[in-house]
Amino acid sequence: MGIIIPILLIIITSIFIWKASDGFDKASSYLGRNLSDGVKGATINAISSSMPELLTTIFFLIFLKDAEGFSGGIGTVAGSAVFNAMIIPAFSIMVVYFYKISKTISISKKVIYRDSITLLIAQITIILIIYFEILNWLGGTILVSLYILYVFYMFVNMNKKEPAFYEFEKNPNFKNRFYSLLKLDFYGAVIGDKKLIKSNSIILLLVSLFFIGMSCLLLVKACELIGEEKYSFLGIHNLNGLNLPISIISVIIAAAATSVPDTIISIKDAKKGNYNDAISNAIGSNIFDICIALGLPILLYSLIYGPIVMSPEVFTFSISILIVLFILTIITFMVFVIGESMGVLKASILCSMYLFFIIYVVINFVT
Secondary structure, three states, X not given: OOOHHHHHHHHHHHHHHHHHHHHHHHHHHHHOOOOOOOHHHHHHHHHHHHHHHHHHHHHHHXXXXXXXXXXXXXXXXXXXXXXXXXXXXXXXXXHHHHOOOOOXXXXXXXXXXXHHHHHHHHHHHXXXXXXXXXXXXXXXXXXXXXXXXXXXXXHHOOOOOOOOOOOOOOOOOOOOHHHHHHOOOHHHHHHOXXXXXXXXXXHHHHHHHXXXXXXXXXXXXXXXXXXXXXXXXXXXXXXXXXXOOHHHHHXXXXXXXXXXXXXXXXXXXXXXXOHHHHHHHHHHHHHHHHHHHHHHHHHHHHHHHOOOOOXXXXXXXXXXXXXXXXXXXXXXXXXXXXXXXXXXXXXXXXXXXXXXXXXXXXXXXXX
């Protein structure tokens, strides 16, 4: 009974993250409407859907203020990365198949090579930073700079595209802004029945970001409560938690919760036939997660509190989980590039790999 309250908190925060990220996605999609296929998915979509991972990692590190908090961030990013690389493409394929849109999806090999190679470089970089104990402003700067170079490369090589007309669909169920807010329809609450323009899309972006941030803060607290043997919450005392390290809770629960926006955005792109964006969003999100969702908190924390010092247990967990992530990324890359298309068989392989990852974490780190 002791874990019911934090589980309910996780469900509620996941819903808020999903709804707020939907508003964030609409605003960012408008602002990035003239980006070419593949670039939009790897940048605008990836950043908008990865804000929960960034904020969750910041809260884990700043809120807990120690290396264990950083391991919670690594767990969230690593678990989310595996979820993104395997579950999101698999779900995208299955949705396309079961909606009878197509039996397979085809992806640009250029997009896969570009994003996968960058992702592998980012993973090697974070492994080396942890191994050589460069968890300070230098390590954070290296990761953030790597992402800046990645984005710069894409924009320099982006195909020119004519200015796009943003299709505006009036919400037929819109009544008023207050009613929309009660339904967690942040788009309706901010935009109403008006047309998206630059100014109100920026307001929608900021409002959605605020609610994502508050939801991620509660998510971190819920994960902390689950990991404690006994806790007190809102005046209720002596409830039993699971007595698990925050890193284990984050790699399974927080990772899945923060990956909800990535999943929804990719599925929407897949249903529209934007397969490059659907897959590049998943891979691009992983690059953002490692370079920014880990790099930026490392940079900020070290500037405020000094370098992060990891205990042997946290060091072992971090290195182990990142090496497993690196190996799974290579296998996923091979699944993507072998053959001309991706169907239900490849989707099943990807789902099986995710299941293997969860079993590996439970067997090796849950005592």
